[in-house]
Amino acid sequence: MSTDSSPKAAKRRPDRAALVIAVALIAVAAVIFWDVSRLGAIASYARIGPTTVPNLVAGGLLVLGIWTAIEAWRGDFPEREHQEMGPVLWIVGGLAAQMLLLKPLGFSIATGVLFAMTAAGFGKRKLWLTLPIGIAFSFVVWVIFTRLLQLHLPSGPLEALFF
Template sequence: MTQQPPSTETRRPDRAALVIAAVLAIIAAVIVYSTATARGGSATRIGPGAFPYAIAACLFVLAIWTAFEAVRGDFPEREEQQIGPIVWIVGGLAAQMLLLHIAGFAIATGLLFAATARGFGRGPLWLTIPIGIVLSFVIWVIFAKGLQLSLPAGPLERLI
């Protein structure tokens, strides 16, 4: 019997991480371009115009770091993605956006709460929908009445 030498398993570069690094670099470049071409900037070097450059620099450093780690293959193996929870959460967001001006903040955000809870595998819809609506209504009262902010009002909010 011949004994096989222990194989050194080399991991290939992580393509998903390389794509993330490229997207981070593109976002940094867009921020720099947008800030450089914006009109009305101040003549001083340090001011509000400096912060977009600082954010872009941080994003660019993160892009380089992510690319370096991707090439080295240091990212842990990812789990298989489950499409069901993603569909519930994205569906909840779509429902909120579509119903926000029709049904109001409390009902639309309550449906988002219930769909997100369902996506995370928590509670039946018959329980999470009313809980979400009540929590969202309390938030609406705090922001709309307490802080005088304008949030979309529906039939439930018009009761107050």
């Protein structure tokens, strides 16, 4: 029995992370197919109904999941670079902060915090500059959605100050 320690032999092992992604894609496709099956034939006289697009999305996810599983099993994915956790934590922290601050402080401030923390994750650590810029951009978005499009976004003290 010989042992092959060449780089090709190491490359042939299944990529476990990609297999997990493939399983997740297939699971999401299955959930979408199940949910669409509960809709039934609402508009049976038309070829395109409320189930058409979800079925296409689920089918696409299923194909991608199978394709990812095959490529993972073959070990055909390129070797991944080392992941820096600092930027990821800044962005995930920004998302968590937005979710926690959205109701008490409103859309503009919560999304401004997300903007500033995402900028910090990308290397712009001047929070004293990125936070007001993010709040200003978010306030403009809030005005467009709430006043022009008549869609509801959570308001807070900043929005109440102007409207």
